[in-house]
Amino acid sequence: MASTTSGDVLPTGGRIFTSVPDVFFIPEFVFGGLVWILVASTRIFPDNPLGWVMFVSVFCFVVTTLWFFIFLCGANQSNIWPSLDAGYHFVAVVFYLSASVALAYITLVNGVRRVLPPVDENLKIYRLDISAVVMSYVATLFYFLHAIFSAIRWRRS
Numbered sequence: 001m002a003s004t005t006s007g008d009v010l011p012t013g014g015r016i017f018t019s020v021p022d023v024f025f026i027p028e029f030v031f032g033g034l035v036w037i038l039v040a041s042t043r044i045f046p047d048n049p050l051g052w053v054m055f056v057s058v059f060c061f062v063v064t065t066l067w068f069f070i071f072l073c074g075a076n077q078s079n080i081w082p083s084l085d086a087g088y089h090f091v092a093v094v095f096y097l098s099a100s101v102a103l104a105y106i107t108l109v110n111g112v113r114r115v116l117p118p119v120d121e122n123l124k125i126y127r128l129d130i131s132a133v134v135m136s137y138v139a140t141l142f143y144f145l146h147a148i149f150s151a152i153r154w155r156r157s
Helices: 013-017 022-040 047-073 081-113 119-156
Strands: none
Touching (some): 022 047, 047 119
């Protein structure tokens, strides 16, 4: 896989699928979308921390989609784009890490209550919550990797 960390031009078009860190766009879509879907499919209680998780997952999904299309169309050729890329992905890491911790805490706290009858429905919701926590941490990892490689590309440009 070719790396764009040695040049001063960001990749455009199909080259974003073969360059690090831009190849991380696809797993960010997948795992961020899964967090969004899994959290939306469970009962929202308490709504405040899970509202933050939904905001983060929807915000990062939409902005990453816009970012992806900007890179795909080639509108990222200004000198400011490497720093914007690194900055956005570091903000996304902080957002996703805070959302992941909140989601894990709420899942842990609600897990104690989910063993009450009806067990089948509560167990299903608890498993969805656990899946959301795992996907949230995986999305955080991919945003972190993208941020690190974007910062390396920014420093070399």
